[in-house]
Each structure stands twice: as C-alpha cells, then as structure tokens.
Amino acid sequence: MSPLDQLMKHLAKLPGLGPRSARRMVLYMLKRREAVMLPLIDALTRAAQDVKGCTTCGNLGGCDPCEICRDNGRDRGLICVVEDVADLWALERSHAFRGIYHVLGGTLSALEGIRPADLKIEKLLERVKLNETREVILALNATVEGQATAHYVAERLEDAGVTISKLAHGLPVGGELDYLDDGTLAAAMQARRKAG
C-alpha cells in the first residue's frame, strides 16, 4: 500500500472521520508540510509519550497525580463521579465545580458485557473511605446505562456515610420549550423552584 493510502486508512479510522474527510485532510496537510504536518507529528509524538492517566482520579494530563488532584485550592470533600475524561473536561470548562473528580471509565452495560469490576468503582469506595469526603456527586449521562450505573454506585456508597447527589434535570439554558423532549419537560416541571 502506498504511503498515501496507508495514511488515509489510519486517519479514516478516527472517530468522526471517514474516507472522504480523511482524503481532504491528507491533501490539506501535504500542501502544508512544514506549517501543519510536521508540527502535528511532533504534537502527537509528545502527547503519546508524555500524557499519563492519573492513578488517583483517572484524568489524563502531563503529570500523575493530575493537576486537579494536586491543586490544594480544590475542595477534597466533594468528589464528582463521571463516566469519561471527556465529561470531566466538560465540567471543568463550565467552571461550576471546585471539588475533585473520579472517572469510572464507562458505564455498566449488559449488552456490551461491562460489569462493575470493569469500572473504577472499588477505587471510588476506597477514596471515599480514606479521605474527608462529604459528598459524592454522580454526574453520569442521562442515558439508560448512565442512570443504571448511577443507581449501582449510589447503592454501593450507601453505608459510606456521605451525601450522594446527582445533576438536576431541566430546561437547558437558552433552550426553548417547544424543542424539548417530553421527559425533560416533565422533569423540569416536577423539580420546579420558587421564582424570584
């Protein structure tokens, strides 16, 4: 296989890319080898070598423990449980949380054969026991698997003597009622709060 076909094959396997977008990308890069392609190869090589998983919370970053776990300004009494590193990053971008995290690494799924032992649940129980944890926030996706996993984790934490909470359902900020699904609308109605 030619180096061109080889490269397109590898690119087309990445999420969100197919043969067509991979082709476009390859042409774009080959026309800009010095400006785009070589710096990208460099960045990929550095990331492949230097990015580590945090052995405490499961975040990815340049050091272990990660920057969040090292940060003494963070409230170690609050642990936010997420499915994936992407969710942790999303919460960080929102600047809405100043505690620490725990990445489960997926959700329970009978279909895909993912059992509790495949997720970092024991590690979470350990952390909750060892530290001064006051509250565990289950920030799992509002999917069937996410909610089943939240339910299971909550059960396992029952005797740990910590508050267990989860994210509120409701109208997205900037969202319009007319475009919202019935389930969310019902949840928003049920969880209504006094105005003003």
Place this chain on the structure above:
Amino acid sequence: MSPLDQLMKHLAKLPGLGPRSARRMVLYMLKRREAVMLPLIDALTRAAQDVKGCTTCGNLGGCDPCEICRDNGRDRGLICVVEDVADLWALERSHAFRGIYHVLGGTLSALEGIRPADLKIEKLLERVKLNETREVILALNATVEGQATAHYVAERLEDAGVTISKLAHGLPVGGELDYLDDGTLAAAMQARRKAG
C-alpha cells in the same frame, strides 16, 4: 501549554475539525496508543517524507513522475485538466477516464488575487505542444471561478490544434428532478439526447 492542549490546538486546525471533534479524537487516540496513535504517527511521518508532487501533471504520490504518468496503458492523447489533486482522485475512482491529467492547482480568482501565472497553465501549453495530444478535457468545477478558468484555458489553447471539451451538465445519476436546482435542470433539458 500542556502536550494535550498543544495536540488539540494542532488537530483543531485541520479542515472539518473543530475544538470539539479534536478533543474527541485526542481522547480516542490516547486510549489506544499502541493500536491507533503510534501507527498514525508512523503513517504521517512516512507520508511527509515520501509523498512527492509529480513534476509532469501535479498529482501526489510515492514517485515522480506519478504512477498515472508512468502508466503506458494510458492514452497520452487525452489530457484531463482539473483544479486540484482531489478532483483527479475523484475521476480516478470513477474509472471513467483512461488518459492522463493536468492539475492546475486552483482557479483564477480576482477576489483572492490568483492570476494565470499562479496556476500551471504555461506548463499545460508546453505539454500540449510537446506531446501527441488530441483532446484536452476541461474538468473544472461548475462554479463561477471554475468556469472562468475553463474559459481562459480554452482561449489559450485555441491555436494548439487540439479538440477542447468539457464535462456535461445534467441530472446526477440517482438524482431526483424535484431536488435539482433550476440551472442544472435547464442545462439537462438543453443537452437532452435521443432516448433508447
């Protein structure tokens, strides 16, 4: 900047990618370093080193002259003129053309300041003069710039004593009348052929 941010910045600059898809891609790759990331780095490095532009036609490939220019089974009397390497590849995938190509490297554009000297037009005239060219097919995009460029190239080739043709306009195969724009529909009507 951390190696993670650096990598996402470089990826987000590629066509079709933004910050969100770059993030997803980075997480996907970092979870599969051996299986996905290292082979991709390898393929990028090889392509950056080994892929050459063909000095005859402008195609990209592992050798110069490219495989198409080297292929003795091709009809050297037919030169198909395209804007970009991507168009050449598209025509090759259609298996509809057995001649050789000429990549202009863009289209004339007053707006972007692209003049005839910026395109490989002189080189095309040279090739047409030197070789046993019978026909030049202008396979340029059906955009304003593409058609203006086709017009200009046709004018320059007027005295070369070769047939000049361009791709037919019409109904795309599998296309529905109702979804077609008026211009294409009018062109298809005008260029109608006897059925059967």
